[in-house]
Amino acid sequence: AQKVTQAQTEISVVEKEDVTLDCVYETRDTTYYLFWYKQPPSGELVFLIRRNSFDEQNEISGRYSWNFQKSTSSFNFTITASQVVDSAVYFCALSMYSGGSNYKLTFGKGTLLTVNP
Amino acid sequence: ETGVTQSPTHLIKTRGQQVTLRCSSQSGHNTVSWYQQALGQGPQFIFQYYREEENGRGNFPPRFSGLQFPNYSSELNVNALELDDSALYLCASSYGDGYTFGSGTRLTVV
Numbered sequence: 379a380q381k382v383t384q385a386q387t388e389i390s391v392v393e394k395e396d397v398t399l400d401c402v403y404e405t406r407d408t409t410y411y412l413f414w415y416k417q418p419p420s421g422e423l424v425f426l427i428r429r430n431s432f433d434e435q436n437e438i439s440g441r442y443s444w445n446f447q448k449s450t451s452s453f454n455f456t457i458t459a460s461q462v463v464d465s466a467v468y469f470c471a472l473s474m475y476s477g478g479s480n481y482k483l484t485f486g487k488g489t490l491l492t493v494n495p
Numbered sequence: 496e497t498g499v500t501q502s503p504t505h506l507i508k509t510r511g512q513q514v515t516l517r518c519s520s521q522s523g524h525n526t527v528s529w530y531q532q533a534l535g536q537g538p539q540f541i542f543q544y545y546r547e548e549e550n551g552r553g554n555f556p557p558r559f560s561g562l563q564f565p566n567y568s569s570e571l572n573v574n575a576l577e578l579d580d581s582a583l584y585l586c587a588s589s590y591g592d593g594y595t596f597g598s599g600t601r602l603t604v605v
Contacts, residue, residue, distance in 0.1 A: 382537075415596075421583055423538070423596035469537055482528060482551055483587075483594065485537030 380405045382472050384486035391460055392494050398456045399489050401470030407431075411473040412446065412453040413483070418466045426468075429453065460493045467491070499588050499597035507603045513574045514602060520567040520588030521595045526550070527569040529561060532583040532599070544569055576604045 381404040391397045403412065414426040427439065429446050436445050441461075445454045457464055467488045473481040500519045508514050520527050526545045530538035540553035544563035558574040567588070573580055583599045 420598055421585075421601070422598040423585065423587075425594065425596075471537075481589075482540045482543060482553070483530075483538070484540070485530075487535075487537045 380407075380472055380474055380484045382470050382484055382486035384470055384489050386489045387487075388490045388492070390492045390494065393462060394459050395493075396456060396458050397460050397491065397493075398454055399468050399470070399491070401453045401455065401486060403451050403453060403470070403472045405472060405474060407474050411481070413471040413473065414444070414453075414455045415469045415471060415485075416466045417469060417488070423469070427455070457491075460491075462493050462495055465491060465493045499586055499595050501584075501586050501597035501600050503600060504598065505601045505603075507605060508576050510576055510578060510604055512576050513572065514576060516571040516573075516584050516586075516600045516602070518569045518571070518586030518588075518597060520569065520586075524588035524590045524595065525567055526589045527563055527567065528587045528589065528594075529569070529571045530585040530587065531555070531580075532585060533579075534582070538585055541571070573602075578604050580604050 383402045410431045412429045415423045417423050434446050441458045443456045467490050469488045470486045471483045473483050499521050502517045528543040529541040532538040541555050542552040543550050547563045560572045563569045581604045583601050585599045586597045587594045
């Protein structure tokens, strides 16, 4: 079975602080994708980043960066110099092959990030 | 390119009734997936449609059913509504492993 755990339920920071969101996953698949999504109060899931299981290179994209470690099954996400507009619920998700030609997503329970001015 | 549009945005139904939710997929996307997100939880996979056929299903009872049309838009139907069906229903269109989500339909069952 596949599982995604986000141990942090809520995080509150002050603007300009760096914040790291933790994600631990379980899967028996050798080929999979990991995602981070942002969900503002409007409800839409906004795609942030994706990583495949064969690429552990960690990168930085603007204020976002991620740390993918297969040895610990972790896929942590960092926002540098947080802003009030970053306030949202953040979901980590695991994509597995579900038959046919496409994949389904398994989500964690989310982390509510509040950035205070 | 157009995004994913869901309708209606909000809906209130009575227990036992039936409901139909609609989703238009993003241009070029041939697969539609539906997710249920209860309050304070992550989205749960309901099912996926690829080329008008169901292509994978999560742990949801048969009263949750769907359709996909030739233009790749989709419907989610829920019969015999229960109070626990109250949730945000999200539709995602995809091509391969790239997903685009709609803003969802907030269903309240009273």
